[in-house]
Amino acid sequence: xxxxxxxxxxxxxGASFLAxxxxxxAVERGEFFTLLGPSGCGKTTLLRSIAGFNDLTSGEITLDxxxxxxxxxxxxxxxxxxxxxxxxxxxxxxxxxAFGLKPRKVPAAEIKTRVTQALDAVRLGAMADRLPAAMSxxxxxxxxxxxxxxxxxxxLLMDExxxxxxxxxxxxxxxxxxxxxxxxxxxxxxxxxxQEEALAISDRICVMNAGRIxxxxxxxxxxxxxxxxxxxxxxxxxxxxxxxxxxxxxxxxLGLAAPDDASWAVRPERLDLVAQxxxxxxxxxxxxxxxKFTYLGREAHVQVETPAGLIVVQLANPGMAxxxxxxxxxxxxxxRDAPMAFGADGARIGG
Amino acid sequence: xxxxxxxxxxxxxxxxxxxxxxxxPVGSVLVSxxxxxxxxxxxxxxxxxLGEPRFHRAFINTLVVGFGGxxxxxLLGSIMAFCVSxxxxxxxxFVSLLAILALVSPPFIGAYSWIVxxxxxxxxxxxxxxxxxxxxxxxxxxxxxIVFSLKFYPYxxxxxxxxxxxxxxxxxxxxxxxxxxxxxxxxxxSFPMVFPALTAGGLLALIHAIAxxxxxxxxxxGYNVLAxxxxxLYSAEVGSNMSMATTISVILILVSxxxxxxxxxxxxxxxxxGNMINKPNRIQLKGWRNVLAHVAVYLIGLCGAMPVxxxxxxxxxxxxGPVFQNGFALQSYERILFNLGDVIRNSVSFxxxxxxxxxxxxxxxxxxxxxxxxxxTALLDGAFMVPYVMPGIVIGIAFIAAFNTGPIxxxxxxxxxxxxxxxxxxxxxxxxxxxxxxxISPSMEEAAISxxxxxxxxxxxxxxxxxxxxxxxxxxxxFVTAINELSSSLVLYVGSxxxxxxxxxxxxxxxxxxxAAALSTVLLLLSGCAxxxxxxxxxxxxxxxx
Ligand SMILES: Nc1ncnc2c1ncn2[C@@H]1O[C@H](COP(=O)(O)OP(=O)(O)OP(=O)(O)O)[C@@H](O)[C@H]1O
Ligand SMILES: [Mg+2]
Numbered sequence: 010x011x012x013x014x015x016x017x018x019x020x021x022x023g024a025s026f027l028a029x030x031x032x033x034x035a036v037e038r039g040e041f042f043t044l045l046g047p048s049g050c051g052k053t054t055l056l057r058s059i060a061g062f063n064d065l066t067s068g069e070i071t072l073d074x075x076x077x078x079x080x081x082x083x084x085x086x087x088x089x090x091x092x093x094x095x096x097x098x099x100x101x102x103x104x105x106x107a108f109g110l111k112p113r114k115v116p117a118a119e120i121k122t123r124v125t126q127a128l129d130a131v132r133l134g135a136m137a138d139r140l141p142a143a144m145s146x147x148x149x150x151x152x153x154x155x156x157x158x159x160x161x162x163x164x165l166l167m168d169e170x171x172x173x174x175x176x177x178x179x180x181x182x183x184x185x186x187x188x189x190x191x192x193x194x195x196x197x198x199x200x201x202x203x204q205e206e207a208l209a210i211s212d213r214i215c216v217m218n219a220g221r222i223x224x225x226x227x228x229x230x231x232x233x234x235x236x237x238x239x240x241x242x243x244x245x246x247x248x249x250x251x252x253x254x255x256x257x258x259x260x261x262x263l264g265l266a267a268p269d270d271a272s273w274a275v276r277p278e279r280l281d282l283v284a285q286x287x288x289x290x291x292x293x294x295x296x297x298x299x300x301k302f303t304y305l306g307r308e309a310h311v312q313v314e315t316p317a318g319l320i321v322v323q324l325a326n327p328g329m330a331x332x333x334x335x336x337x338x339x340x341x342x343x344x345r346d347a348p349m350a351f352g353a354d355g356a357r358i359g360g
Numbered sequence: 361x362x363x364x365x366x367x368x369x370x371x372x373x374x375x376x377x378x379x380x381x382x383x384x385p386v387g388s389v390l391v392s393x394x395x396x397x398x399x400x401x402x403x404x405x406x407x408x409x410l411g412e413p414r415f416h417r418a419f420i421n422t423l424v425v426g427f428g429g430x431x432x433x434x435l436l437g438s439i440m441a442f443c444v445s446x447x448x449x450x451x452x453x454f455v456s457l458l459a460i461l462a463l464v465s466p467p468f469i470g471a472y473s474w475i476v477x478x479x480x481x482x483x484x485x486x487x488x489x490x491x492x493x494x495x496x497x498x499x500x501x502x503x504x505x506i507v508f509s510l511k512f513y514p515y516x517x518x519x520x521x522x523x524x525x526x527x528x529x530x531x532x533x534x535x536x537x538x539x540x541x542x543x544x545x546x547x548x549x550s551f552p553m554v555f556p557a558l559t560a561g562g563l564l565a566l567i568h569a570i571a572x573x574x575x576x577x578x579x580x581x582g583y584n585v586l587a588x589x590x591x592x593l594y595s596a597e598v599g600s601n602m603s604m605a606t607t608i609s610v611i612l613i614l615v616s617x618x619x620x621x622x623x624x625x626x627x628x629x630x631x632x633x634g635n636m637i638n639k640p641n642r643i644q645l646k647g648w649r650n651v652l653a654h655v656a657v658y659l660i661g662l663c664g665a666m667p668v669x670x671x672x673x674x675x676x677x678x679x680x681g682p683v684f685q686n687g688f689a690l691q692s693y694e695r696i697l698f699n700l701g702d703v704i705r706n707s708v709s710f711x712x713x714x715x716x717x718x719x720x721x722x723x724x725x726x727x728x729x730x731x732x733x734x735x736x737t738a739l740l741d742g743a744f745m746v747p748y749v750m751p752g753i754v755i756g757i758a759f760i761a762a763f764n765t766g767p768i769x770x771x772x773x774x775x776x777x778x779x780x781x782x783x784x785x786x787x788x789x790x791x792x793x794x795x796x797x798x799x800i801s802p803s804m805e806e807a808a809i810s811x812x813x814x815x816x817x818x819x820x821x822x823x824x825x826x827x828x829x830x831x832x833x834x835x836x837x838x839f840v841t842a843i844n845e846l847s848s849s850l851v852l853y854v855g856s857x858x859x860x861x862x863x864x865x866x867x868x869x870x871x872x873x874x875x876a877a878a879l880s881t882v883l884l885l886l887s888g889c890a891x892x893x894x895x896x897x898x899x900x901x902x903x904x905x906x
Contacts, residue, residue: 084812089807
């Protein structure tokens with residue numbers, strides 16, 4: 010049994026709209042657990058019902074074995090970090106962080122040491138006396154983080170804490186969040202709709218879609234072994250082969266089979282371009298013409314028009330020689346273990 | 361699982377409050393207008409209203425002064441707003457100050473100051489007569505309209521100048537690029553943009569003009585409007601006709617309501633959000649145009665503030681009894697000090713009590729309206745529109761009708777005056793609190809809750825400190841309205857609960873203008889302090905005065 014368990018959570022808004030539709034997750038002690046999904050899929054709703062800000066229509070939530078739904082939000086002892094920082098503008102940085110220690114009757118001397126420690130951890134030690142109003146978004150979110158951590162909560166919740174920051178700061182701060190979380194070892198639920206962020210910091214990821222869970226797993230499992238077509242498409246990019254003789258010939262060659270209504274897809278980085286006619290054993294080759302070449306520095310994307318549809322091939326560390334002209338005839342190498350099959354219902358076949 | 365929490369209790373108490381202080385009194389006015397003296401259900405009062413020429417006249421007159429005041433205020437207010445926000449006017453801040461003075465000047469004193477200048481024995485009129493110019497005295501409908509225009513133009517001015525300085529200049533530049541002449545630009549681009557502000561300011565002027573009772577009373581000389589008729593019927597020593605007074609009150613409410621609806625209907629599509637990025641420039645006018653703009657602005661400003669200036673000057677004049685002598689002295693203030701201390705004390709203590717109530721209740725209800733949005737709170741928000749259209753004299757009469765007998769008897773107490781001020785001003789505080797709360801992210805309170813504070817504690821420690829400057833400012837402005845409140849207190853006062861505006865009114869009726877002027881000056885000082893404090897807390901924001 011997990012440390013935090015949500016069982017069969019359902020949340021209804023209005024007469025019939027289900028923001029959560031039978032969601033069950035279990036989070037372990039010290040785990041960094043991420044909810045990932047497109048906008049409106051119910052991530053915030055799930056997080057807020059764990060925090061207690063909105064109650065579930067039905068379902069159970071337990072923390073460390075005890076029922077959480079009957080505990081009022083302010084007694085749940087759950088730290089929260091908000092998308093809009095929610096830093097108190099009328100309190101100094103120090104008082105912001107100390108705010109949660111007051112109702113816990115922590116002695117003044119201990120407040121001082123704990124707050125100082127927390128501020129040092131988020132690298133704001135020098136700014137303790139300033140008012141947050143004039144501080145940057147990244148600094149404000151650091152206050153938010155320190156404020157939530159300093160109370161040693163039983164659980165830490167973060168709802169898209171980095172989405173208002175610019176790209177570079179986002180990467181920097183997510184590493185910090187990850188490091189601090191591992192240090193203090195608090196079970197954390199992190200909400201994001203940025204797949205790269207989720208892959209980078211999570212122990213496990215829960216991909217949600219339209220109020221349901223699609224898949225729960227480690228970043229490797231989610232990316233490398235998606236269990237539904239939705240997950241495969243949402244996390245990373247996907248080439249879908251056009252049904253037809255070319256595709257079936259290729260699958261035959263590879264010795265792969267699935268029901269007729271299944272769709273086949275492959276990730277661009279699993280493909281490669283090879284010299285004509287040289288298919289190694291256990292792989293197939295699709296011939297086609299280059300229709301677009303995009304150079305991105307660390308990688309390049311070659312879009313190839315093949316008999317099995319438009320296929321994007323991702324080339325790692327492309328040198329000058331990798332450049333392809335539009336119209337050039339190329340061969341796409343498809344390794345045997347690259348294609349993934351999804352049933353008509355979107356579920357993975359034989360993954 | 362709806363819990364019976366703090367907010368449910370607040371919701372219930374708020375509705376209770378509205379019922380006891382608003383719906384039941386106003387309802388009983390409505391009901392009592394449907395009964396005759398012996399208690400039979402009848403439409404006789406309304407038939408009488410429809411039948412008697414006296415009431416027809418009052419009805420027509422009300423509309424005349426209402427619309428006359430409206431157009432005067434629109435004219436003066438828009439001229440001033442346009443000049444101040446589009447042209448470089450020397451001392452623009454001072455002009456705004458003049459408008460504020462006109463706005464917070466004690467009631468009645470306006471009308472009387474004009475009588476001092478242009479009445480039968482008026483100073484200016486006498487001076488002109490010596491020069492051989494004979495001008496008619498200011499009495500009658502003309503005088504009322506002049507006074508209304510000068511008294512209510514600040515509503516239009518403050519609203520429109522706010523809107524005008526927020527019209528995005530890019531829009532006008534775009535129109536210029538499309539080849540529109542400056543004149544066409546003004547009418548096709550700027551005018552539609554400020555139209556909502558124009559109608560909102562106009563509505564305020566109209567509603568106040570319809571409800572105003574002092575000006576027609578002093579200047580009308582037989583030109584009666586609904587407000588004066590209601591008061592006459594109510595206060596007549598002999599043959600006081602309460603049910604007819606209430607009938608007229610109901611009609612007055614209906615008239616106000618029609619105009620509120622009309623204004624909402626007219627400005628329904630015109631919601632523009634000012635974009636501050638590209639603010640319009642002020643143009644430096646040259647030659648006679650410049651002179652004309654300055655003359656217009658200063659003339660309007662000074663005329664509007666004239667009553668205040670006159671009463672301050674007259675408060676220092678030497679008097680012998682009620683008669684002014686040459687020279688200056690502090691006699692009028694001495695008289696206040698020795699005889700009228702209790703009136704000032706009453707005014708201040710009633711206003712403070714009302715404002716404290718308004719601030720506490722208004723804040724809590726404002727939070728309710730802003731934070732717990734559901735059908736019930738939307739209805740509550742709507743219900744708070746009711747006092748807005750309620751003329752003071754109607755609230756007064758309604759309170760008398762409701763609290764004279766029955767379970768709660770309050771007539772003749774300070775409480776009834778405090779409550780009448782309270783219920784009239786409450787909606788403003790509710791609305792300003794609600795709107796300032798809507799700007800504070802709810803996650804702020806949630807953060808505090810997640811840190812271990814109960815919802816109520818979180819509200820007290822986070823939200824309250826953030827909205828407190830706005831609340832103090834709002835409270836100060838409520839104080840200005842409270843201490844200047846006349847029409848409902850006039851109906852509700854007894855000897856021991858007399859307030860400054862009531863005393864000023866009585867002094868003017870007695871012809872003791874020196875004391876009235878001194879008392880008005882004291883009133884003005886108190887209001888001025890409150891406005892000053894308010895502006896200190898929220899920055900200079902003249903529109904908040906409306
Ligand atoms: N109070 C509410 N009343 C009605 N519908 C709501 C309410 N709160 C959320 N919803 C709906 O529930 C669905 C899930 O909302 P939620 O905020 O959980 O999405 P999310 O996954 O957090 O999205 P985002 O990434 O945009 O933050 C949305 O369709 C939203 O419109
Ligand atoms: Mg969300």
